[in-house]
Amino acid sequence: MAAWSDLTFDVLEHITGFLPLPDHYRFGAVCKNWRLISKQRRHPPAPQLPWLVLEDDKKTRTRKFYNLSEAKHYSLDIPELHGRYICGSSHGWLFAIDLKLNGILINPFTRECYELPPFPEWDEYTNVTTLIEKLPSDYNGEPVGYTFEKMQTLLVYKAILSHDPKEKSDFTAMIMFGMKHEPAFWRPGDSSWTVIDGLDCSMDDILYYKENFYLVAAMNLLCVVDFECKPKLVEVGIEIPIEITVGGGSVGSGGIQRFLIDFNGHMLLIERSGHCVENYKVITDGFVVIEPKLEQNCYNTWYDIDGYALFLGRNACIHVDSCRLPKCKKNGIYFTHPTETQSPIECGFHDLGVFDMITNKIMGTFYSVEVVFPKVDSPVWITPNPW
Template identity: 75%
Template sequence: MAAWSDLTCDVLEHITSFLPLPDHYRFRAVCKNWRSVSKQMQHPPAPQLPWLVLEDDKETKNRKFYSLSEAKHYSLDVPELHGRYICGSSHGWLFAVDLKITGILINPFTRECYELPPLPAYRDCKCPHVTNLIEKVPSDYNGKPIGLTLEEIQPRIIFKAILSHDPKETSDFTAMILFGEMHRSAFWSPGDSSWTVIDGPTSSMDDILYFKGNFYAVSPNNKLYVVDFEPEPKLINVGPKIPFENGVESCGIQRYLIDFNGHMLLIERTYKVDQNAKCITDGFIVIEPKLEQNCYNIWCDIDGYALFLGRNACIYVDSCLLSTCKKNGIYFTHPNESLSPDEFGFHDFGVFDMTDKTMGTFHSVEVFFPHIDSPVWITPNPW
């Protein structure tokens, strides 16, 4: 019998096609031959659940990650992320901003990186609430700042960021961001010296999506917009006017856009007030806007898939291929933009079952509390 280290490349490549990310790294650590094969892998990786990107480890400064499929933490040394705030993920890449409001686009598993042009400062965003904080940062009776300092507030200028394409596959990609308290939109492509701000009939947006060659956005009043880049970038209202499907709002609604198997979906995340007077997630409603027919449909389930919502570009996976994933489940993280995590806490995580309309958990609350960064879902992309 041949030694395992002497297996031919085609056999080893076939084996790696069944491995999720953690096993892929274990595979490459066996010997030089296996490591070489793993680097030359040409086939798509095995289906895998997203990971959560957490905060820096205070002692090692490594970035902490949480593998949902293993219910296990990993600590990766990614110096480029040290001290940076994560404001989005897309195609396995992270958008990270530091205290000086300089941003990078980085794949944390390969450390490939793009330097981004300077981002607008909070002082320039015409945000009344933030202006008040700049003038006087809240403090306790001893004069100690409560929650975040001004320097810690500044990186949070980016509410969300997404990509049109995976930079590993093409250099012809575009990044789109929502920034400032009013969530204005702007874009950048490699070669541009600055971000281009987009004008529109409304400056506040809840989410953005790249769908079939265009960027779309959704506003708090459920209006859909498409980005028209020529001759001057602007937002144009498209599609049907979608009413609030949950009836009367309680704590409010957060909206997400997702490209789901070629369907554009608008997802309403509704909130309620709990016994501690905090706003927590109450449920989700999935809506399919039909742009050409100027109408919309309500979905009762998501065909056995699972969705992952947060500051990431929304992710979906086929739960039939991943036994540890809840069918028709919507996994969510805390979208809180509060400037005082000590007061509000990043506590609103869970999974919503669209079949029986129940709420569950996928972690222990102590795993994520307390910290500054709001955890972000990412699909590992080291290949």
């Protein structure tokens, strides 16, 4: 048998196409020749499950990640992320905000980075130049207004990209900011965010689908961004019912959170329901998957997703083919806890786990380590993108 070190460049390069990301780095650590081949990166890594972006390790000043495929933690030295709150993930890039309320867009695996302009303000307390660390307390002893620590988690509810910046330099970043999750966009070269004229209701999620940005709001209101003249939201007009059964109960029993995803060319609207526990926290009961048919002005309800799995949270929603990833739950919905702290009373979904669309039940958690809510960043899914 020939020595591994004597394998030709073409053979070794072909092998790298079958390696998941961690093994790709291990491959490059074998010797100088293999490291050179790994740096060529002509092949993307093998299909892989998304990773979870977790909190800072304050002792080592590294950012913790959780590799779901290996059920293993990695601590990566990414100084640009230290002390920053992660408010979005898209195409393998992260949106992060520091305590001075400055935002960046960064690929954590290549450390390529874009500085973002100041985020839009929505009331007198969100002006960074007038924000103070501690405001007078009300009769309950709670601070009136916002601190920098609180604003860090409230400025941006979610952020996504139209394209991978490494593939298209004229990409668009879209955020939902403020109490009503209003939409605003930025493109490289812009000196500020452009706020989009919205509707008098709070937005839940945003999706780039077939060259357009779509948002879903309360009452299942679906809108598209019209960039002509002054950017504005336009209602799509599809009527989708609110009262849909999940696990034998009503979706509205304890709160609804909506997600949008481009699933192999189909726009899907996913509803998350739950029940309230102490301090208005919500624990997930189940999900319903709906396909709005834009051209027919109707909708279909999906009861499975062809063996795929969905990954929902503060990230741009991700889908993977479970048939190619045996450790992944088929027809499973992996969800994290996008908590909100907009008032002295903690609220929002405070759990993470896997929902089985076939049995219509929560199958338990995918992460065995205890997560303290809401003292750490909401875990955010990311598809590693070092290419």
